[in-house]
């Protein structure tokens with residue numbers, strides 16, 4: 125068992141594979157993993173730093189701007205930023221998407237752009253998993269005229285400049301980046317700075333189904349208790365939801381949290397089971413399938429990426445403006461939380477059978493008890509609220525979604541192989 129298995133966070137189940145040039149040093153530190161996943165919401169707060177007037181000197185945007193692996197001259201970058209962020213019509217939104225080169229971030233950015241919204245991406249291209257996959261996503265984004273600024277959401281100077289350059293209407297916060305350290309050292313500064321915030325954008329951000337933790341009541345409803353997280357990852361997501369409440373209450377920020385249920389699909393994350401199962405089955409490598417303590421199936425409400433994207437857009441379209449200004453709440457602001465699941469849980473053993481059928485390869489399986497690392501036995505979303513308020517309606521079942529995933533996987537990695545040989 126690798127040390128990753130001991131980390132009580134859901135993403136910690138993946139064993140790095142050299143074939144993907146996974147950065148094992150980045151992934152191997154439990155502290156950095158915890159930090160990485162414990163900053164989701166605190167990072168959101170940093171977005172507000174750019175809304176502040178600050179006399180501090182602003183570092184050049186130049187060092188943050190790149191297209192692919194090439195640096196771009198400053199004048200050109202400003203042009204790209206403005207072009208990328210400009211909506212097709214005056215009624216379109218202007219959205220900053222953090223984590224734009226990530227799995228969900230890429231799909232959401234493309235969907236927003238496709239329908240005519242202006243989109244500017246921000247991503248630090250960290251090495252949690254193969255950055256070449258992120259670079260490939262970036263190329264797809266560039267083809268669609270979505271420019272991704274390379275930088276950290278915790279870089280106050282950079283954010284100030286981006287917000288100076290573009291009048292965003294919304295922030296779609298999908299990045300989970302390190303940066304909590306500063307907040308932990310100096311938590312008061314957030315509160316202090318937020319007091320002087322001016323224009324506040326509506327924020328839509330990624331929470332997780334993991335907040336339900338040991339909740340045994342099915343289906344998982346937004347009204348259910350979420351005070352029994354089973355992993356530190358889940359605990360930090362839950363903390364994000366609590367902080368959202370506080371900032372909404374004190375400062376009138378419009379905040380919508382989306383609890384994603386095991387999102388899968390083309391361009392997916394390499395640390396997730398459906399993807400490394402696909403890879404290992406094809407290679408004839410043994411996969412480890414977890415079973416619950418009573419020898420029952422572990423199940424997930426696997427949700428296809430296109431459905432998640434529709435939920436994200438629905439959340440953005442129904443988000444109301446923040447009511448705060450200059451650090452003062454002018455009135456009650458919107459605070460929402462939604463489950464985005466498929467509401468059709470599938471046992472992991474069935475996931476494997478579907479993959480075997482699509483790949484036409486028999487998997488070598490080792491069935492082992494669910495590790496005591498914070499994994500939960502099942503998830504099942506009640507999506508009534510999202511259906512009613514966001515018009516959310518998942519339409520892709522696991523078999524159909526996995527077919528699309530495998531099609532993408534085969535073409536992407538055969539192309540990558542050809543390039544490297």
Ligand SMILES: O=C(O)[C@H]1O[C@H](OP(=O)(O)OP(=O)(O)OC[C@H]2O[C@@H](n3ccc(=O)[nH]c3=O)[C@H](O)[C@@H]2O)[C@H](O)[C@@H](O)[C@H]1O
Nearest residue numbers: 134137332333334384385386396397398412413414422472
């Ligand atoms: O909904 C979420 O909020 C989370 O979804 C995802 O977590 P999970 O649902 O746990 O997905 P994932 O690891 O792919 O395991 C899938 C299934 O395979 C089982 N599993 C896993 C590994 C293995 O080797 N064997 C196995 O049986 C395992 O027991 C599980 O039943 C995101 O990673 C997480 O970041 C977060 O977004």
